[in-house]
Amino acid sequence: MLNNSRHPERQKKLEAADKPPFISGVALKPAPLSRRSFIKGSVGLATAAVAAGGLLRPAHAQFGFREYLPYDSAHDVHYGTRYGIIEHHHPGMDATGEKFTFVRLKYPGGDWYTNIVNYYRWRSDLKFTEVLAENTTIDVEVREHPQYVDIDDEGLFAYPFLYMTGHIGIRLSTAQVRKLRDYFERGGFLHVEDCDVRLKGGRGGLRPHIYEMMRQVYPEKKFERLEMSHPIYHTLYPHDEYLGGDKRIRGISDHDEAIMEDDRVIVYFCPSDLNCAWEGRPCSPGGEEQRVWAFEQGMNVVAYALTR
16 A cells, blocks of 8 residues: 555555545535536437437347347346346436436447446445545435446436446447537536546556547547646546546556537546446555545546536
């Protein structure tokens, strides 16, 4: 573990007996947050996407992509003997507002479910959701099982925040690319991670595919390096030093990147993989201090997405 003499509060958290190395007793300054404004503007957009042919056959049917994770159509869940259950989340489309749900984006062409199913220490998304609920005043919906939404779902537009990760690739249709751009133009936020940036000689497993995906969605935009002074590192927890997820590698995954709309982040890309740290994997080179940072930064990103 790193020497935490410069961070006495963080040291206290790590030394708390019989407690996981998470943050305690810190709450958002604003009142509890909701998705009301996003949902109010989303119903018409979702309808327009259907009318424009944006909702086509499932992506695996279009491209011959076979789902590696079994799907139970009777219960509308993905599952497996070593995977557990991943529920398809179906939001209400009324404009009354509802709880924040940490929802993963299911996309064609890759292992969208990575870490959510391969048990290591905890289920990553579920553990992060619990930590978010316990340590902020965000009104979080905590389900028994992790949640996902398919990119072809009409309900995609009900979520102001989507999470995406994987190792392999992304294969989107023209309609799906157009739908993602509609999502961002409505005010949506995407948190993306490369689950193993060490692949392909340090180019990453998902990284080149994310670059290509966003080139298709926004040909006029490029990923920009995020400096530590950016508000996304200070929304709830002040981060002046980049510790990263479980794989911080100098020159490869020692900073985050973003697609910007004016001065607002709309796509946050983290190559150091916060999600694997949330799953409980060993964090290198910083150990448990790095894991604490990963949970803190995840909460920073959610709070940023809901308040910007």
